[in-house]
Amino acid sequence: MTDEEVFKLQHVSKEYKMGQVSVRALQSITCNIEDGEMVVILGPSGSGKSTLLNIMGGMDTPTHGQVYFQNINISTYSAKELTLYRREKIGFVFQFYNLMPNLTARENIELATELVSNPLDLDEILAKVDLKDRANHFPSQMSGGEQQRVAIARAIAKNPVVLLCDEPTGALDYSTGIKVLTLLQEINREMNKTVVIITHNQPIAQMADRIIKLGSGKIVEIIDNKQPLDPSQIRW
Amino acid sequence: MNKLNKMLWRDIRKSWGQFVAAAVVVFVGITIFAAIYSSYLNLKNSLEYYYREYNFLDYYAEARNITPEAIKKIKALEGVKEAIGRISIDVGADMGAEKKAVVRLISLPADTHPSVNDVYLLSGDYFSSTGKKKCLVTQKFAEYYNIKKGDKLKLIINNNLNEFEIQGLVASPEYIYAIRSGISAFPSPGDFGIVYIKDEAFQTLLGYRNIFNEIHVVLEEVDKPQHIFNKIEDILKPYGFIKGIERKDQLSNYTVAEEIKQLESFAFMFPALFLFVATMMIYIIQKRLINYQRTLIGTIKALGYSNKSIFWHYIKYSVLVTLAGSLPGVIAGIYLSKGITMEYNKIFSIPLLYHRIYGEVFFVGILFSMVFCVMAGIQATRGILSIQPAQAMRPEIPKVGKKIALEHIKPLWARLSFGWKVSIRNVFRNRQRALLTFLGTVLTIMFLLVSMFFMDCVDYIFKFHFFEFQKQDYKVVFNRPVAYEDVVELQRIKGIKEVEPILEVPVEMKNGWHKKETVLVGITEENSLYRLRDEELNPVQVPTKGMLVAEALAQQLSVKKGDKLTLKFFLGNIEEKEVQVAGFVKQYAGFMCYMNLKELGVLLEEGKFGTGALIKVEKGAATSVEKELYDIPGVESIESRNEAYHALQEMMAFMYIFIFLLLIFGIIMGVAIIFNTTLINIMERRRELASLRVMGYTIKEIEKTIFRENALICIIALIPGIALGKAMSHLFVKQFVNKLFALEVVIFPRTYLITLVCVLVFVFLAQWASRRNIKSLDMIEVLKNREG
Known part of the structure; x- marks a missing residue:
């Protein structure tokens, strides 16, 4: 494992029970993600990509295998250690934004900044996501794109090492989706954050440095993309 | 304010009605607590002070x-x-x-x-x-x-x-x-x-x-x-x-001490009922809020908030409900206690009676409510700790749908209308939700019964004592024993219809180490002005041999029919005598023993004589008879049954005020519970109800479905509610029984009817109050939103 590696996954499997059905969501996943990379995990629904993201994000633990984050095995972390890990290292962006409906945009971001000792400047972030004049609006008063930008702002405000994005454009129309992707690329390039996006939407993969293709809980293919596209060039 | 607190504050604001309903129940419980407990402390401390200062x-x-x-x-x-x-x-x-x-x-x-x-x-x-x-x-x-x-x-x-x-x-x-x-x-x-x-x-x-x-x-x-x-x-x-x-x-100290003891236990018993209800409400509200916010909890966990801070975030809700109810409750209670304390001096005379504000009322009141309510909060919130953040992000596993038992009884099921089928299925399939309404209703019925039973009970006992047992208009007591014939002479007074001589002898009854002071009353066999009843309320006459003992007294002395009691007389130098217990008589106050007047005379080593007389007068002759009796020098006192009854009624006015207050509080609680469960019912089913609206159901039809469900649950709750009410009444009666009084659980059929009507009215009221929530269902918004 090199210093540049943020994640290193070794034979990671996950099984869980939903009601009376046992689901094998992941089967022996081995891969790594490097510092500052833009990675897209691509796969159809049910391929296990959300599970993989949850495990990397310390929201879930693998049934078998090891997950290393910056050379430390997090798969043996206790719930308390995982909480601290999520708090300090990870920023999440969800498909349905998951904003607190009774907090304003600014307060939603503050909900995250209150947790850490060296958060990013709130106004700078609001400017970055272009929501300065919407800061005091509640989620219900904002469009989907605006809500997702608040969610991204909330994720990076803690100044995390990695941004994990679960179908960030899944609930958005094309042009809004592109804007969100552009924002993510800027965060990757300008702020030098590792960004992992999971999606079922093939064209989005073109903006990645590396593409991990998943199918039925297994890695199908890993592609190195020598010439990532600018989101504005992507069409779907 | 940190952001979690802000969320909490806005959650409360959003479901203001629920918060207020739960806080009101706490408020009512703690008001009663503080009112009774402060009165208890006032009485107890003033009494101790009075006793000490005046060398009791x-x-x-x-x-x-x-x-x-x-x-x-x-x-x-x-x-x-x-x-x-x-x-x-x-x-x-x-x-x-x-x-x-x-x-x-x-x-x-x-x-x-x-x-x-x-x-x-x-x-x-x-x-x-x-x-x-x-x-x-x-x-x-x-x-x-x-x-x-x-x-x-x-x-x-x-x-x-x-x-x-x-x-x-x-x-x-x-x-x-x-x-x-x-x-x-x-x-x-x-x-x-x-x-x-x-x-x-x-x-x-x-x-x-x-x-x-x-x-x-x-x-x-x-x-x-x-x-x-x-x-x-x-x-x-x-x-x-x-x-x-x-x-x-x-005697005086015993009675006052009993009253104070009762006050102390009431200070906890009544509020405990309210707090139990509040506990249920908080549990339900919290549980629902947490289910509703599963995804949000997951998100907060994903952000890196610890279990502890999320746990506290939700516990704070119950703490706030408790404080919002108990703080003003303690203040209102202390204010009320001043009146209650002073009311006591209408019966008692404690010149040094004072009203004070006690720190312990605040402390105990708030702690008392906190223990109940925070436990509910913890119980409801515990579940979120085991949720993994990723789990919280997944939707809940859909519930398994299957036929309910009633559907298998085909002839019955087939007769039901479609609307009823839907309502019945809803009730039995969503057991937890139905259980809420069910429990709320059971508690309301119980509370209404417990409040009203006191009235029935006192009413029944007074009527029994003054109208069933006693039939005389006056009881005359002479200042010294009088020959039997002289007592009968009273008959000559114009306007007197009937005279029955009585012989009352103070006596100490002993059975082993059990000792009781009472009065042994000698009455004639043909006596019709004291209508004695046995334990089954059948009329009984005094026997020729032996005596009849008041049931409660017999219990205190632990004697059975046929046992012998040793009698010690306080008059003259008569030796102790043994008399057999021939049977028991029902009495609720003033426990006495009865025997044949002639026999009692023999027992006292004297002839046939009397110490007083029971008198029945002709209509309209009361005033003239009273005057005649008054003029007889040997007459020590004249007691009018009617006056005694009315004096007692006046004295009981205090109790009626108390019961009335309890009833008001009970109604507030009943409406609060049913309103809350109805509201939760609607909120939890927003998606379901919105889907019905989309399908073309009218608001009226939806309201009808919900009302049918609530009414159904209320009817099911009726029997356990009444059973619980009766059990609680028995518990309360136990507190009242002492050397001077016996009580019995008496509930008139009228009370059951009132209870049923009240509960149905509450259901109507609750539904009317939550109508806005059904009307404001935004179909598109509800169906679009995952958390809807």
């Missing part, structure tokens, strides 16, 4: 001839602080306007206040060495007859009328609850009062020469004073010892 007795004894030497000997005993001798006899008083009453005449030293059982002067002055024929009168008695300082009081002593000038009005720690004897049960200031005269007046009037018939003692602080009492009794034996009574058994 620790022990007193009655004996026939107590000499100053005997008192000296007792005073010299180790552990005895003070001892005084005094004379106390019951005499008649002519109150004018055709009224006669019994007064207890007690001697007091001239010049100096007594060192035991001092009197509290409310007006006027204490005795001085000059001036004979002065007296002090207890305030309640004086108030009843509207007499004051300077007025003359006519006492009938040894058949002579003696006038005493009232020098002042007093209260005494000995007569806070002024009843003549244990069988009186209720104070009746028109029939009984206490009059104090100077020692020397007694000596000359009654021929007592340096002799007393009572000794009152105050002890030093001693751990186990029983041996001192034994020594006193030994000393008094040669002086004609009759009986010795400790402070705890002293």
Whole structure:
């Protein structure tokens, strides 16, 4: 494992029970993600990509295998250690934004900044996501794109090492989706954050440095993309 | 404010109605608690203070001839602080306007206040060495007859009328609850009062020469004073010892102490019911809020918030509900307690009664509510700890749908309309939600019953005592025993329809170590003015041999039918006698024993005689008969059944106010519970109801479905609610039963009907109040939103 590696996954499997059905969501996943990379995990629904993201994000633990984050095995972390890990290292962006409906945009971001000792400047972030004049609006008063930008702002405000994005454009129309992707690329390039996006939407993969293709809980293919596209060039 | 607190605050604002409903129930519970508990502390502390300041007795004894030497000997005993001798006899008083009453005449030293059982002067002055024929009168008695300082009081002593000038009005720690004897049960200031005269007046009037018939003692602080009492009794034996009574058994103190004890347990019992309901409500609200916010909890966890901080975030809700209810509750309760405390002095006379604000009321009240409510919060919130953040992000596993049991009973199921089928399925499939409404309704029914049962119970017992058992218009008591024939003579008075002689003898009944003082009443076999009933309420007559014992008294003495009781008489020098228990009679207050008048005469080694008479008058003749009776010199007192009933009713007004308040609180709680569960029902089913709207159901049809469900649950809740109500009533009755009173759980059918109607009205009200929530369902928004 090199210093540049943020994640290193070794034979990671996950099984869980939903009601009376046992689901094998992941089967022996081995891969790594490097510092500052833009990675897209691509796969159809049910391929296990959300599970993989949850495990990397310390929201879930693998049934078998090891997950290393910056050379430390997090798969043996206790719930308390995982909480601290999520708090300090990870920023999440969800498909349905998951904003607190009774907090304003600014307060939603503050909900995250209150947790850490060296958060990013709130106004700078609001400017970055272009929501300065919407800061005091509640989620219900904002469009989907605006809500997702608040969610991204909330994720990076803690100044995390990695941004994990679960179908960030899944609930958005094309042009809004592109804007969100552009924002993510800027965060990757300008702020030098590792960004992992999971999606079922093939064209989005073109903006990645590396593409991990998943199918039925297994890695199908890993592609190195020598010439990532600018989101504005992507069409779907 | 940190962001989690802000979220909490906005959550509360959003579902304001629920928060307020739960807080109101806490408020009501704690108001009752603080009101009763403060009153309890006020009474208890004032009483202790009064007893201490006015040297209330620790022990007193009655004996026939107590000499100053005997008192000296007792005073010299180790552990005895003070001892005084005094004379106390019951005499008649002519109150004018055709009224006669019994007064207890007690001697007091001239010049100096007594060192035991001092009197509290409310007006006027204490005795001085000059001036004979002065007296002090207890305030309640004086108030009843509207007499004051300077007025003359006519006492009938040894058949002579003696006038005493009232020098002042007093209260005494000995007569806070002024009843003549244990069988009186209720104070009746028109029939009984206490009059104090100077020692020397007694000596000359009654021929007592340096002799007393009572000794009152105050002890030093001693751990186990029983041996001192034994020594006193030994000393008094040669002086004609009759009986010795400790402070705890002293009639007034016993009654007041019982009342205080009841207050203390009520202070916890009633509020506990409310807090139990509040606990349920908070649990339900919290549980629902957490289910509703599963995804948000997941998100917060994903952000890196710890379990502890999320847990606290949700616990704070129950803490806030508790504080919002209990803080104003304590204040309102303390305010109310002032009135309650003062009301008590309408029955009691504690001149030093004070109202204070106690820190412990705040402390106990808030702690009491916190324990209940925070437990609910913890119980409801516990579940989120085990949720993994990723789990919280997944939708809940859909519930398994299957047929309910009723669907298998085909002939019945087939007859039901579609609407009813839907409602019934909803009730039985969503058991947890149905359980909420069910429990809420059960508790409401229980509370309504418990409040109303008191009224039924008191109503029933009064009617039984004054109308079923007693049929006379007047009871006349003579100042000395009279030959049977002379009593019958009363019949000659114009307007008297019936006269039945009675013979009342105070007596101590013993069965092994069980001892009780009571009155043995001799009545004629053909008596029809005292309608005795056995335990099953069948009419009974006094037997020719043996006696009938009041059921409650028999329990206290632990005797069975056929057992023999040893009787000790306080009159003359009659030896102890054994009498067989021939049966029991039902009585709720004033537990007495009954036997054949002639037999009792024989038992007392005398002929056939009486001490009084029961009288029934002809219509319209009451006033003239009263006047005639009043003019008979040997008549000591005339008690009117009607007046006694009304006096008691007036005294009970206080209790009715209390019950009325409870009922109001119960109604508030009932509406709050059902409103809350209805609201939750609607909120939880927003998606389902919105889908119905999309399909084309009207708002009315949806309301009908919900009402049907609630009504169905209410009907199911009726039987357990009534059962629980009855069980609670039994528990409350236990608190009331003591030496003087017996209660029974009596609930009139009317009460059940009122309860049912109330609950249905609550369902209507709750639905009407939550109507807005159904109307405002935004179909598109609800169906689009995952958290909807």
